[in-house]
Amino acid sequence: MLGLDVSELIFTVGVLAVCGSIAGFLAGLLGIGGGVIFVPALYFVFISVLKVDPNLAMVLATGTSLMCMIPTSISAAISQYRRGNTDMHVIKRWSLGMLCGVVVGSVISAFYGGQWLAILFGSVMILNSINTLFRANAKPAFKTLPRQFFQNIIAFCIACFSVMLGIGGGTLTVPILNACSVEPHKAIGTSSAVSLFVCVPGAIILILSGHTPPNAPIGTFGLVNLLGAICVIPLSVLAAPYGVRFGKNIKPATLKRIFAIALFIVSVRMLLSAI
Template identity: 70%
Template sequence: MLLGIPFSELVITLFSLLLCGVIAGFLAGLLGVGGGIIFVPCFYILFTVFFHIDPNIAIVVATGTSLLCMIPTSISAARSQYKKGNTDLAVIKAWSVFMLLGVLVGIMVSKFFGGAWLTLLFGSIMILNSLNTIFRAKAKPAFESLPGKFGQGIIAFCIACFSSMLGIGGGTLTVPVLNACSVEPHKSIGTSSAVSLFVCVPGAILMLLTNTTPEHAPIGTFGLVNVLAAACVIPVSYLCAPLGVSVGKGIKPVTLKRIFAVALFIISARMLYSGLSYYL
């Protein structure tokens, strides 16, 4: 026994966290999704299955931990994408303030109304997102260009608000939005990597410093962030992000969209099932 956990379960837990970091880092670089679509369900399953934490607490701590883990991953992916010329700085400048406001609102909502319903929200939104991407992989963009500054501000606010609530980096929602507005897929993915930084950095700080640690939270939890899980995941995810960027550079845009959609659907379905099981 170590930290109240049987040694065999501890080994499985550590292996799962390291594998989570490898997959999340690679996908962050490959798809520009920040890693949150991997982190949130992995942490949620870890906290509920191995630590037997109440799902209402587990999902909120998983969200906060995911935001912290995405900081180095997003930095690594964003730097690699910028070096390859895949970042649209004009979009980042136009969206920055609205994203920060969106994060603040999203964190406040999850703080006061957080719980198992976030699992259902995560699963539902991500499944719709993945299905849209799968069936529209070859479809023409819905719009010829991005809207004006006001329209982009609303888009940025909504992306940041939902992303911070769900513990994802923003890329999961940013990529399909930019693609729908005729932004080239590799440029969409590169830009979304930078967008993730505007979500995960302020989001993680707020989750860490402005929340009281829940009773019966997993060991190593401060505020709504489990630093022990983050410490296991961050190093490997940071190292694997540039590998994803390099691999993605040689993949056709349509194939890249489909990889993104399939990964998203599988993970979202698992989260939706978990949320429904809690209420039923």
């Protein structure tokens, strides 16, 4: 079935289902959209089980990750909003910059993507995790967010890099908001909305980006593998609200450390596989 024997099919579906549960929980807990789990897991399945070329595998992993994050981000964003953790003023100020960044990042990924994205993913996330881990109790670098012009640049860069890496936006948003004196729970809640802003248009653009590669696995449309997304999405949606509830009772510094450790582990694994 689907070019796999029964054991391979069960293993593939099992891996994706487990990753969906973990990613959904982390999306609610940390506001990271789940991409830091989805991308390495999908990349591993594509190259190890489905025997996809590593360059194509990374592009498909990022596109599919964005699709997987749509329902997860909706679930997490709604839960965070209901708990009063979303700063809608930031979302409104960042909206134009994020949309522009999504378009640019999608174009780069669709036409110039490859295994270098895996190396970029691992490198950026390792640096991010180390900075977050050792600055868990550090004072914010700035008292407030910068002027609107610089916020547009920040929003553009977050969206552009997030689409290229398939991570949704929360992974980069949380440290930036924390550095600008935004309270951690509020930063995480806002980043869930940022992830939604990034993954919806990003996934649509990559589905409609052009011709589906001839050697892509079955169920691929454009640069998104819908069969992989179907295996991941249900459990990720169910797990996201539990992450939100669990995170409400955790100290801000502890939340930062959990975020950093989870990010470091998956980043190292991704970087090693790419190299």
